[in-house]
Amino acid sequence: MEPVSIIVITLNEEKRIGRLMEELSVQTHQEFEVIVVDSNSEDNTREVAQAYESALPNLTVHHMETRGVSLGRNTGASLAQYNRILFLDADVSLPRNFLAKALYELDEKKLEVAGVYMSSKGLPLVHKFGYGVFNAGLFATQFFFPTAIGACIFSTKRVQDEIGGFDEEIVLCEDCDYVKRASKTWRFRFLNMTFGFDPRRLDQDGVVKTGSTYLKANVRRFFKGEMRNNEMNYKFGHYKEQ
Numbered sequence: 001m002e003p004v005s006i007i008v009i010t011l012n013e014e015k016r017i018g019r020l021m022e023e024l025s026v027q028t029h030q031e032f033e034v035i036v037v038d039s040n041s042e043d044n045t046r047e048v049a050q051a052y053e054s055a056l057p058n059l060t061v062h063h064m065e066t067r068g069v070s071l072g073r074n075t076g077a078s079l080a081q082y083n084r085i086l087f088l089d090a091d092v093s094l095p096r097n098f099l100a101k102a103l104y105e106l107d108e109k110k111l112e113v114a115g116v117y118m119s120s121k122g123l124p125l126v127h128k129f130g131y132g133v134f135n136a137g138l139f140a141t142q143f144f145f146p147t148a149i150g151a152c153i154f155s156t157k158r159v160q161d162e163i164g165g166f167d168e169e170i171v172l173c174e175d176c177d178y179v180k181r182a183s184k185t186w187r188f189r190f191l192n193m194t195f196g197f198d199p200r201r202l203d204q205d206g207v208v209k210t211g212s213t214y215l216k217a218n219v220r221r222f223f224k225g226e227m228r229n230n231e232m233n234y235k236f237g238h239y240k241e242q
Contacts, residue, residue: 007085010046014041018051032086112156142188153179
């Protein structure tokens with residue numbers, strides 16, 4: 001199986017980054033590097049991540065003075081030493097066989113770019129419903145208007161370089177724009193697997209509000225194109241309780 005450059009973007013994630021580092025350290029596939037790109041956190045995110053350098057020998061913690069989701073992912077990709085890239089948010093959760101299973105499926109399906117569905121295991125019924133609706137939308141749109149969850153996207157340096165990376169002018173749905181542009185050259189599909197997606201944005205904003213925000217955003221994108229002028233206000237790391 002091919003080696004992977006895992007890029008993790010962070011902003012004030014000291015309470016969650018440790019769990020992801022632990023889960024990466026016990027993956028059944030161990031040929032990877034981890035690049036943590038921190039958007040100038042005000043807590044101990046970088047220190048917590050750096051503490052895993054013995055468990056993750058190929059770990060780099062990069063400090064950015066400027067904050068930005070797309071900037072962070074692009075910065076991480078520029079530091080990556082391997083062709084295969086996995087973009088992650090700091091609050092995701094991965095089973096031990098996640099990398100091995102994903103790499104096998106990527107190779108089988110000959111995919112350069114791929115998304116992963118959200119797991120609702122262990123979550124309240126209302127969250128299961130919300131995740132189910134969201135996953136159904138991801139499945140349906142992958143064939144004609146690809147969307148994705150930026151918290152977990154597989155790509156390659158070849159794709160990253162050829163499409164110019166994530167659009168740093170887009171604040172909301174930059175992940176969907178990325179896979180849509182990539183799909184014009186490479187076949188995009190979702191892998192038949194899931195990752196743990198932190199429900200805190202649902203807990204804070206509510207299932208209906210969160211769902212309607214992304215629905216309105218993607219309907220607008222479909223008819224009017226990408227939002228580069230903050231047409232729908234959305235702030236990176238806007239959680240009240242970190």
